[in-house]
Amino acid sequence: YVYGLDLRDDFQGLCDRFIQFDLNQFVKDAAYRVRFTSIFDNVIPRLDVLINNAAVQKLDSLEHIQLDDWQETLNVNLTGPMLLSKLFLSRLEAQQGCIINIGSIHQQLTKPKFISYATSKSALIGLTRALAVDLEGRVRVNAISPAAIDTSMLRAGFNNDEKAIDALRRLHPVQRIGEPEDIARLAVFLASENGGFLHGANIQLDGGISSVLKDL
Numbered sequence: 108y109v110y111g112l113d114l115r116d117d118f119q120g121l122c123d124r125f126i127q128f129d130l131n132q133f134v135k136d137a138a139y140r141v142r143f144t145s146i147f148d149n150v151i152p153r154l155d156v157l158i159n160n161a162a163v164q165k166l167d168s169l170e171h172i173q174l175d176d177w178q179e180t181l182n183v184n185l186t187g188p189m190l191l192s193k194l195f196l197s198r199l200e201a202q203q204g205c206i207i208n209i210g211s212i213h214q215q216l217t218k219p220k221f222i223s224y225a226t227s228k229s230a231l232i233g234l235t236r237a238l239a240v241d242l243e244g245r246v247r248v249n250a251i252s253p254a255a256i257d258t259s260m261l262r263a264g265f266n267n268d269e270k271a272i273d274a275l276r277r278l279h280p281v282q283r284i285g286e287p288e289d290i291a292r293l294a295v296f297l298a299s300e301n302g303g304f305l306h307g308a309n310i311q312l313d314g315g316i317s318s319v320l321k322d323l
Contacts, residue, residue: 108123108124109122109123109124110122110123110124110125110126110150110151110154111124111125111126112125112126112127112128112130112161113125113127113128113161114127114128114129114130114131114161115127124150126146126150128143130161130182130183130187130191131163131179131182131183131187133187133190134182134183134186134187134190135182140190144194147194147195151195151198152198153198153201153202154195154198154199154202154204155199155202155204155205155298156199156204156205156206156207156294156298157191157192157195157199157204157205157206157207158206158207158209158294159187159188159191159192159206159207159208159209159231160209161183161184161187162183162184162209162211162224162260163179163180163183163184163224164180164221164224164260164264165177165179165180165223165224166220166221166224166264167220167222167223168219168220168222169222172222172223176223177222177223180223180224180226180227181223181226181227181230183227184224184227184228184230184231185227185230185231185234188208188231188234189234192206192238192248196242196245196246199246200245200246203246204246204247204298205246205247205248205249205297205298205302206238206246206247206248206249207248207249207250207251207294207297207298208231208232208234208235208248208249208250208251209250209251209253209290210228210231210232210235210250210251210252210253210309211224211225211228211252211253212252212253212254212255212311212313212316212317213225213228213229214228214229214231214232214252214309215229215252215311215317216317228252231250232250232252232309235248235249235250235307235309236307236309239306239307240307247302247303247305247306248306248307249297249302249305249306249307249308249309249310250308250309250310251290251293251294251297251309251310251312252309252310252311252312252313253285253289253290253312253313254279254284254285254311254312254313254314254316254317255275255279255284255285255314255316256284256285256286256287256289256290257272257284257285257286257287258287261284272284278316278319279313279314279315279316280314280315280316280318280319281314281315283314284314285312285314289312290312293310293312297310
C-alpha cells in the first residue's frame with residue numbers, strides 16, 4: 108500500500124492513497140505541523156518505508172540569492188526529511204523498516220547558481236549518515252544520489268530544449284539520462300531484505316557521469 112504526499116494535486120492514481128501536503132509549510136508553520144501530524148496518525152497507522160523525495164531547485168548566483176529562496180530550499184530538501192523521519196520513526200521501527208533519502212549528484216559535483224540546491228543535497232547526505240549512526244539497528248537509512256533524471260524539474264531547467272537535453276544524454280557514458288523508474292527500482296532493492304546490510308550508504312545512480320574526467 109503506497110501513500111503519496113505532494114504539494115501538487117496531479118498525482119492521483121499513482122499511489123493507493125494521495126494526500127496533498129506542503130512540506131515547506133509543515134516545517135515553518137507549527138499549526139500546520141500539528142494538523143498534519145494528527146492526519147498522519149489517523150491515516151498512516153503503519154509504515155514500512157519512508158522515501159524523502161520532495162525537492163525544490165532555485166537557481167541564483169551568490170550576489171542575487173534571496174534569503175526566502177535559500178530557506179525554502181533547506182526547509183523542503185533537508186529539514187522536512189528530518190521532521191518526517193522523526194514523525195514516523197516509531198512506526199518504521201515497529202516494522203523494522205527503512206528511510207530512503209533522495210539526494211542528487213549535486214551533493215558531490217555541481218554547477219554555477221546551484222548554491223542553495225547543492226548545499227541542501229550535501230547536507231541531506233550528511234543527515235543520512237548521521238541518522239544511520241544515531242538509529243543503529245532500529246531503522247536502516249540510505250540515500251540515492253541520481254544524476255540527470257528525465258523529470259519536469261530537469262526539463263524546466265533546460266527550458267524544454269530537446270537539443271540541450273540530447274546533448275546532456277551524450278555527456279553520460281551510458282548515453283542516456285535516467286528515468287524515474289531507475290530510481291524506483293533501486294529504492295525497492297534498498298527497502299527489501301536483500302539490502303539489509305546497507306546502512307548509511309549513499310548510492311550514486313549517475314550513468315557513469317561522475318567518472319568522466321572533464322579536461323581539455
